[in-house]
Amino acid sequence: MQESWNGYVNDDDRALLKVIKFASPTSAGADCIDPDCTWVEQWVHRAGPRKQIYFEPQYVKAGIVTCGGLCPGLNDVIRQIVLTLEKYGVKNIVGIQHGFRGFFENHLGEVLLNRHVVQNINLAGGSFLGVSRGGANISDIVDSIQARRLDMLFVLGGNGTHAGANLIHEECRKRKLKVSIVGVPKTIDNDILLMDKTFGFDTAVEAAQRAINSAYIEAHSAFHGIGLVKLMGRSSGFITMHASLSSGQVDICLIPEVPFTLDGPNGVLRHLEHLIETKGFALICVAEGAGQEHLQQSNATDASGNTVLSDIGVHLQQKMKSHFKEIGIHSDVKYIDPTYMVRAVRANASDAILCTVLGQNAVHGAFAGFSGITTGICNTHNVYLPIPEVIKSTRLVDPNSRMWHRCLTSTGQPDFH
Numbered sequence: 001m002q003e004s005w006n007g008y009v010n011d012d013d014r015a016l017l018k019v020i021k022f023a024s025p026t027s028a029g030a031d032c033i034d035p036d037c038t039w040v041e042q043w044v045h046r047a048g049p050r051k052q053i054y055f056e057p058q059y060v061k062a063g064i065v066t067c068g069g070l071c072p073g074l075n076d077v078i079r080q081i082v083l084t085l086e087k088y089g090v091k092n093i094v095g096i097q098h099g100f101r102g103f104f105e106n107h108l109g110e111v112l113l114n115r116h117v118v119q120n121i122n123l124a125g126g127s128f129l130g131v132s133r134g135g136a137n138i139s140d141i142v143d144s145i146q147a148r149r150l151d152m153l154f155v156l157g158g159n160g161t162h163a164g165a166n167l168i169h170e171e172c173r174k175r176k177l178k179v180s181i182v183g184v185p186k187t188i189d190n191d192i193l194l195m196d197k198t199f200g201f202d203t204a205v206e207a208a209q210r211a212i213n214s215a216y217i218e219a220h221s222a223f224h225g226i227g228l229v230k231l232m233g234r235s236s237g238f239i240t241m242h243a244s245l246s247s248g249q250v251d252i253c254l255i256p257e258v259p260f261t262l263d264g265p266n267g268v269l270r271h272l273e274h275l276i277e278t279k280g281f282a283l284i285c286v287a288e289g290a291g292q293e294h295l296q297q298s299n300a301t302d303a304s305g306n307t308v309l310s311d312i313g314v315h316l317q318q319k320m321k322s323h324f325k326e327i328g329i330h331s332d333v334k335y336i337d338p339t340y341m342v343r344a345v346r347a348n349a350s351d352a353i354l355c356t357v358l359g360q361n362a363v364h365g366a367f368a369g370f371s372g373i374t375t376g377i378c379n380t381h382n383v384y385l386p387i388p389e390v391i392k393s394t395r396l397v398d399p400n401s402r403m404w405h406r407c408l409t410s411t412g413q414p415d416f417h
């Protein structure tokens with residue numbers, strides 16, 4: 001190799017975690033490390049290939065698993081992990097089917113992966129390996145990792161999956177197994193801390209435009225039309241906020257982080273009356289986790305322990321219909337719930353690039369000898385982060401952030417209090 005080749009990332013390279021120095025905690029969207037906002041430098045490891053690697057590629061067996069719900073780009077990440085492992089010289093690569101369940105449900109065999117098998121999988125949405133919720137029995141999973149003789153495990157999933165991956169990492173350490181557990185954050189809701197954005201989010205925002213545009217056309221064409229679109233986001237309103245901003249046609253954007261009243265002089269319904277009176281139609285975009293306080297809560301959870309939400313879309317639809325009937329004003333409500341149509345699509349161009357970078361960096365991280373880490377973009381730089389740091393809490397839209405204020409400026413909606 002030519003002498004001037006500088007392709008390796010130095011082990012001591014670091015990226016700065018926070019790049020804005022907020023003068024005061026009251027500055028819009030201030031995200032301070034210390035309560036008084038003194039400047040604290042926090043550095044994180046730069047992602048990328050190392051000169052010294054900690055595994056002999058020809059003896060490595062690597063596994064890939066995809067957990068939780070679907071997200072555009074899963075196949076792109078799987079594919080890049082396989083291509084990068086092969087580039088290192090790894091020959092034994094397997095896929096674990098249907099999330100953590102694949103480790104111990106006997107009928108779910110390992111899928112042998114290589115460049116030929118994964119060549120075209122990025123052309124479709126979904127997960128080539130299948131996904132599932134529940135089934136995170138850590139001790140059984142680590143037994144299975146041992147029995148399969150895995151040296152590396154790439155775990156693609158969201159907050160829950162990363163909590164599981166970290167427990168797997170800790171159990172492997174306890175058993176003194178030299179297995180590298182590396183996460184790749186998959187969350188369409190964009191709800192993982194410290195990262196600029198997660199893969200699939202851009203695609204979801206783009207896919208949501210079709211639903212919003214249809215709702216707009218329906219509402220605009222009807223007499224006193226009201227278009228309502230419900231988008232994903234259990235506790236984080238990023239998809240709804242960004243989709244509303246992107247559309248530019250949304251009059252009311254409702255997210256879980258910002259409570260709202262429906263009735264009364266400052267409520268959503270009164271504002272809808274105003275919109276019908278002044279422009280003749282209205283468009284609402286609501287996140288699935290918004291306004292849960294208005295609904296009857298169930299204690300039900302899904303297999304992963306996530307709360308099953310009540311349907312805010314149906315509730316809003318009914319409230320709007322009965323409200324306009326009560327006040328004797330005609331309205332024509334059209335409700336669109338595009339949830340799975342938004343999620344089950346292939347990654348767009350920018351997400352495909354993000355997936356490529358993340359998949360490659362996950363493999364570089366494992367070969368660098370890291371475990372219990374995940375990889376993401378931080379202030380436009382690609383980094384490795386310890387899993388516990390990114391799952392301390394769910395990343396939420398800050399109602400004091402510039403982005404939420406921009407969204408309010410764009411919709412023109414008042415404070416619904």
Ligand SMILES: Nc1ncnc2c1ncn2[C@@H]1O[C@H](COP(=O)(O)OP(=O)(O)O)[C@@H](O)[C@H]1O
Pocket residue numbers: 067068069099100101132133134135136157158159160161162163164165167186187303304305306
């Ligand atoms: N706190 C947790 N600790 C360990 N495993 C978890 C935890 N929460 C969820 N899991 C497991 O992680 C997997 C995916 O979780 P889920 O919440 O459905 O999706 P996501 O990872 O996208 O948040 C499931 O197999 C689930 O059982």
Ligand SMILES: O=P(O)(O)OC[C@H]1O[C@](O)(COP(=O)(O)O)[C@@H](O)[C@@H]1O
Pocket residue numbers: 067068069070071158159186187188189232233234288302343
């Ligand atoms: O119907 P499912 O598969 O449980 O998925 C619905 C949920 O999945 C999500 O898209 C996010 O799922 P993940 O946390 O697994 O990424 C939520 O926004 C939505 O509530």
Ligand SMILES: [Mg+2]
Pocket residue numbers: 068158159160161304306
């Ligand atoms: Mg979860």
